[in-house]
Amino acid sequence: MDNKQIVAALSKKLSRDQKEINSLIEALATTIKEKCGNLDEIAIPGFGSFIPTKEDEKIIVDLSTGKKILLPPQITLNFKPSIVLRKKVNKK
Amino acid sequence: MKEKITFQQLAELLSVSTGGSQATTEAFLKELFSIISNAIENGEKATIKGIGSFMLSMDNSDLEYAPDKDLAESINMPFSCFEAVEIDDDTPDLNIDTIDLTITDSENFNLEQRSNINASVASEKDSKSEPEPEPKTGIEAELQPDAHNQEITDDNSGSDADAEAEETSTVISQDNPDQDTVLATPEIHKTIDESNTETCTDTESDYNEPTTPSSKPRFTLGIILGFILGFLCATAILHTKPDILLWAHDDTELTPINEPSDSIIDSSTVNPNDSIDNDSIVTVSEFDEIIAIDTVKTTRFLTTMARQYYNEMMFWVYIYEENKDKLGNPNTIKPGTTVAIPDLRKYGIHNSDSVNLERAKLKAVEIYAPYQK
Secondary structure: OOHHHHHHHHHHHHOOOHHHHHHHHHHHHHHHHHHHHOOOEEEEOOOEEEEEEEEOOEEEEOOOOOOEEEEOOEEEEEEEEOHHHHHHHHHO | OOOEEOHHHHHHHHHHHHOOOHHHHHHHHHHHHHHHHHHHHOOOOEEEOOOEEEEEOOOOOOEEEEEOHHHHHHHOHHHOOOOOEEEOOOOOHHHHHHHHHHHHHHOOOOHHHHHHHHHHHHHHHHHOOOOOOOOOOHHHHHOOOOHHHHHHHOOOOOOOOOHHHHOOOHHHHHHHHHHHHHHHHHHHHHHHHHHHHHHHHHHHHHOOOOOOOOOHHHHHHHHHHHHHHHHHHHHHHHHOOHHHHHHHHHHHOOOHHHOHHHHHHHHOOOOOOOOOOHHHHHHHOOOOOOOEEEEOEOOEOHHHHHHHHHOOHHHHHHHHHHOHHHHOOHHHOOOOOEEEEOOHHHHOOOOOOHHHHHHHHHHHHHHHHHHOO
């Protein structure tokens, strides 16, 4: 299901036009961007939570060349599915 | 920081930013996520623009989420100016310490700088011109999602990177983001005006910084100060001598204020002397590699010569190195002193890429070291 299909399905269910749905999705994306960039966690009941995690800088060794590499710190966005969703998925 | 945003809060935030009622946004969110979970249940992949895609893992046992590229990049924005860096076993401690300190310092990166970098990245994308010549190792490429990281640090790297090119360039990797930000100053305002006004005021208030509409220079200042502080700490710990700080400080700003030359002006012993000292010709002509002989004047410094002969003023250190017997303190070279300009190949320099520049800077530190009180 790509973005188009999701927007179409949403606009049908909520009986609103696709432009509105698109702007809502955009606003949702910017909200996630803002909040997760702030290291806040966004929890959606019945679905899961978006959890940004910050990794500190570290030194790893490239096994193929034996060279040490210093990795900069980084923030990654992870998604943790809720138990409800996981159960739904596992039934299949 | 580290708050948990609930469903209601999210709906409220959405209704504020879209202007719709909270009931609408709640219904929207509910429907959106139920559609996604239904799609996943049916084994489909659900992709939403600006958020990312959800899909089942290969063995259908778990759910995988891949954030949208833009989203991932902007969340990692505070650290995107750093790249994975290879550490050579022979690299002096100086390098490693500086890198460590810089990164620790950057953890205090606040959101003001985040929006700043946003802007600088935007402008960088505009000015993107040539593809990255330097090959990446597998791990480096894998662990470093932002392609533009590489560009920030490797702007001046020549195409013929020699073996030493693997040595990492601390000083450069600090300087260049600076440089970029400075260049991007006009863009910053534009970007904020266009799209980011809300974000900007939001994040600034988080940090209790009074916002004035005309705070454009302060954005740049913030970033510059950050880097200067990092660099100062590094140098202070390494040398614990006050005078070297001055050099490091100036270096970060990429201004040639502290070149040996300038104090010649200060000493104001105006004594232009064009004639070449015969004795010095004899002594210096022992070297085959000398490409010219020049005279230091009140308006002509080692850096001026380096720029003329090598197209890079940082390479004044090699001119100094060549003539160090008669030069003494690089800050008090007397006008009228003749110096031999060596061929850079004698010192293993073939181009002015970032690695060589960094070595020149390290060399400058070495040269200044004996003259610190």
